[in-house]
Amino acid sequence: EVQLLESGGGLVQPGGSLRLSCEGSGFTFNIYAMNWVRQAPGKGLEWVSGISGSGGSTYYTDSVKGRFTISRDNSKNTLYLQMNSLRAEDTAVYYCAKLGDIGVIPAVVFYWGQGTLVTVSS
Amino acid sequence: DIQMTQSPSTLSASVGDRVTITCRASQSISNWLAWYQQKPGKAPKLLIYKASSLESGVPSRFSGSGSGTEFTLTINSLQPADCATYYCQQCNTYSGTFGQGTKVEIK
Numbered sequence: 089e090v091q092l093l094e095s096g097g098g099l100v101q102p103g104g105s106l107r108l109s110c111e112g113s114g115f116t117f118n119i120y121a122m123n124w125v126r127q128a129p130g131k132g133l134e135w136v137s138g139i140s141g142s143g144g145s146t147y148y149t150d151s152v153k154g155r156f157t158i159s160r161d162n163s164k165n166t167l168y169l170q171m172n173s174l175r176a177e178d179t180a181v182y183y184c185a186k187l188g189d190i191g192v193i194p195a196v197v198f199y200w201g202q203g204t205l206v207t208v209s210s
Numbered sequence: 211d212i213q214m215t216q217s218p219s220t221l222s223a224s225v226g227d228r229v230t231i232t233c234r235a236s237q238s239i240s241n242w243l244a245w246y247q248q249k250p251g252k253a254p255k256l257l258i259y260k261a262s263s264l265e266s267g268v269p270s271r272f273s274g275s276g277s278g279t280e281f282t283l284t285i286n287s288l289q290p291a292d293c294a295t296y297y298c299q300q301c302n303t304y305s306g307t308f309g310q311g312t313k314v315e316i317k
Contacts, residue, residue: 132308132310134308149305193303
């Protein structure tokens with residue numbers, strides 16, 4: 089059974105940093121691309137960042153470029169999102185998402201984690 | 211960037227009704243479209259991929275169609291368990307843009 093377990097969310101002040109983690113199990117982690125998708129309170133889904141299975145290709149939405157860094161440690165079956173210079177508008181539930189192939193296209197999310205809440209507020 | 215527009219934003223129907231949600235892409239995405247169901251407080255769940263392929267374990271009352279820029283999700287014989295918000299997503303680019311969602315309610 090595929091499982092994605094996120095951790096690392098919490099309350100942080102504007103300008104602060106957080107690192108989200110997502111441990112995958114039940115599948116061969118290093119042959120699947122992974123995404124981070126967020127959902128602000130009461131709002132829709134927004135793609136944030138993606139990484140290929142090897143970790144060699146990474147992608148970001150414009151609003152987080154230069155502030156967020158996606159990475160993965162395939163030896164630990166773990167995906168990360170380092171978030172720096174956080175803003176109030178980054179407040180959201182962040183979902184770890186498993187795609188269907190080693191590349192990030194097609195971007196179909198076959199499995200989602202349970203989500204971790206990030207709140208940016210003073 | 212490819213924009214995705216869903217309609218309607220909210221839909222109210224009776225148990226047993228046939229329900230249709232439309233999703234339009236700002237440019238052709240071939241058949242690279244997925245549909246997800248999200249219930250309150252839960253992660254989204256994949257229903258349909260490649261516009262019309264039913265994900266394993268999803269009830270057969272759900273179906274998808276379309277190609278290019280126009281797509282539909284149909285729920286035949288709406289059930290109380292189908293109360294949720296439904297999102298389309300273009301999967302043709304790495305950014306995987308989502309539609310704004312359609313909330314389905316039971317009358």
